[in-house]
Amino acid sequence: MEAGSRLSGVLASLPWRRRGSPGGQAADGEEEGIEGSRAAPARPRRLGWRRVVGLVLLLGVLVAGVAYVEKDRIAPEVADALRATIGDERTARVEGWFFAFEDAVQKVKFRLFGGEENPFETEEVRVSFVARPAARTVVVWAGKRGVDAMPNPDAFLPAPMTFPATRQLRSNPEPGEGSWSTVGLPRTSPADPLMAKTFFRPDPSRPYALVGVLLVDARRVRLRMVAGTVDPGGSRGVKGPGTIPASDVPHLVAAWNGGFKGDHGNFGMVVEGTEYQRLRNGLATVCTRRDGSFVMGEYGRDLVWDPQTMTACRQNAVLLVDRGEVSKRTAEGNDTWGYVQVNSSEFITWRSAIGVTKDGNLLVAAGNSLSAETLARALWAAGAEYAMQLDINSPYVLTALFFPQPDGSVKGERFMAAMPDSPGRFLRTQERDFMYLVVDESRYR
Template sequence: MFRGLTGWRPGEGRAAAAVGAATDGGGQAPAEDDEPGPDATRRVVTWRRAVLAVLGMLLLAGAAAYLQKDRIAPEVADTLRATIGDERTARVESWFFRLEDRVQKVRYRVLGAEMDPFEVRPVRVEFVAREPAREVVVWAGARRSDAPVNPDAFLPQPMQFPQTRQLRDNPEPGEGTWTTAGLPRTSPDDPLLAKTFFRPDSSRPYALVGVLLVDARRVRLHLVAGTVDPGGSRGVKGPGSIPAEDVPKLLAAWNGGFKGDHGNFGMVAHGKEFQRLRNGLATVCTKKDGTFVMGEYGRDFTWDEATMEACRQNAVLLVDGGEISKRTNEGNDTWGYVQVNSSEFITWRSAIGVTKDGNLLVAAGNSLSAATLAKALWAAGAETAMQLDINSPYVLTSLFFPQPDGGVRPEKFMETMPDGPGRFLRVQERDFMYVTLDESRYR
């Protein structure tokens, strides 16, 4: 009990007592209070608020970017191609399309979707310019006195709508049925244009393809090269605009094909070669007599300097000989320009086709693969069809309604189409197509 007294100094007892008080019976210091102090609590709350604020900002930024994706997508894609290359950009696009497709499916299950792309059009009265009276020449000759001459017997027959095919057991009202409602310069008695829609994908009921039918006897098809595409990389620039004299006769305009370097699909127009025409590709060519042809280049026709005016190629045929092409599910660069299987990209797509009677079809729709776009064209009566550009905001079809002052008022063919309908009245960097009223061959 006297151990340690030898070296005892004043104050050591109190220090030892203090140490003893600070230890438990086993010589271990007791646990400190688990409750954080006011400063620690304040720091935790502050960090939680900061993290939640950042997450909220990211969520809002993501939502804003998604809502503006049609506007910013081209710039983002071009930036990515310049930094990570075409192939990696295509893979990023494929991931985005898969995500967007899932979002669309969830949205449809929760909110539903419109099942008719034309039902939002308001009823309106349109100005229609009176065309000059048609001259009918009747040759004099012997005839029965009780058989009067009927001038209408000498007029061309109205356009006959192609027979459509039913793609679903439960079609929506109007699906697969041709109508002239809401189209410029046309009426049930004088069907210059007609339209219908299809839902070609049973797993995506909200995927709607609008199809415009045009009486080829009464129009002229024009192919316009853009100021940048498809010939910009070769230093060959197009006008990118509709001539002023064609504007009063405008009926419809729509986007062209892929960018010039994306597949190097050929185009010849305005007396220039923007990209070389190649065999085996889907091709549409306009002729100097106002007609046009569509088919596989090298098999069905080739360039004829004496008769042809312009040609545009894009991928391979969607519909060939009245049947859906077996190549619609091919991968690699058949439907794009990279090794990524772009035929399966679920996105906006566009196409043109020709019926068995030779009339023009213009089609576009959302949430489509190459195969479902082909199915819609086939259902509309296409004998031949070819894909044009894909992805928003490139896909657009505009209608033009004549005005009393001689101008035209543009409207989108489908209200859900990206971009504004007046696009084609401005100078375009990318190629496009349009039709004007031309009844010189309508006999």
């Protein structure tokens, strides 16, 4: 017994025995260790502050990248949310910072990869359906002796639209720059031009800034204006229809965005006697007449509202081109080109405009990376006698062309491939005002 007790004591003192368990067995099935104790569990590896900062920065870059790619889709919601939280003035400054950042990105992209040389270049072959017009009846007074030969009926048709002379803004124009073309336009052929198009690069410091200009024979169309369901009159409780009447859709040839939101400058709009915003003197204004024509100029100087002869008027800022010259006010700061005390004339962003030539034909223009002055220069180069800016920023600027289909519907295409959004938006109800053209040759005699 004494020997057994001594042996037990010796065994108990050995290091490979587990302590704290009866009979020397490992507790709860734990393995015995040579050191006589269980190995300490590995501590979770903590992220250092450098790793945390790095992950936050990486996440921020990813979020910013996604936001930049999706900016055209989310920009309206973001802008409205900012206006509701920080106010219009601060939001305009944030927009200015964003436009400056976007412009810097565009400059880097152009240095590294170049840019578009022609906003209309496409390899797509387009076949356009145009219904055959009704035959014309030509009455010839024969007199007593009659006539020897029936004259050609085409001799009685109006003269085709004369394209205005353009001005070159650069010493090295790209092919097609400043030259009128009828390719790819609805209801148009070289022999029968309802429309024509060209483009300009008006800013020597930004060769990637391209302005597409659409020229339309004003004798063969009617210009119509539609107030949106929210703007410009929603804040006054005057909502517009926001839609193109179904009867006009088969005759639709083009549509484009209207002007600023109702509260952003309170620029006037009247349609068929409904006042969405009050018309004010000194502002750039376009008005449509009941005879199908339109007029443009400075309100109070060149034109005034006449309910007997006019159907609609829309104002937006001041004239870009006034009496054939670029307006000196294009570089004016404060709220001339916007609605806050910020020099928005220098915002480099998408801008749109309409104008009229000396012959009375319509010009529709839009382009990227523009200031008010460079947009004005492009319209002046296209032959504008008067021109006025419409809306700005890429989510809003869109010109759509509509091609007739055999079933009586129309197919929409963007005027410039780089324009955001779908031309089909003009066939839906719109919150913001817009303008459109329908074919009407009742004055084309």
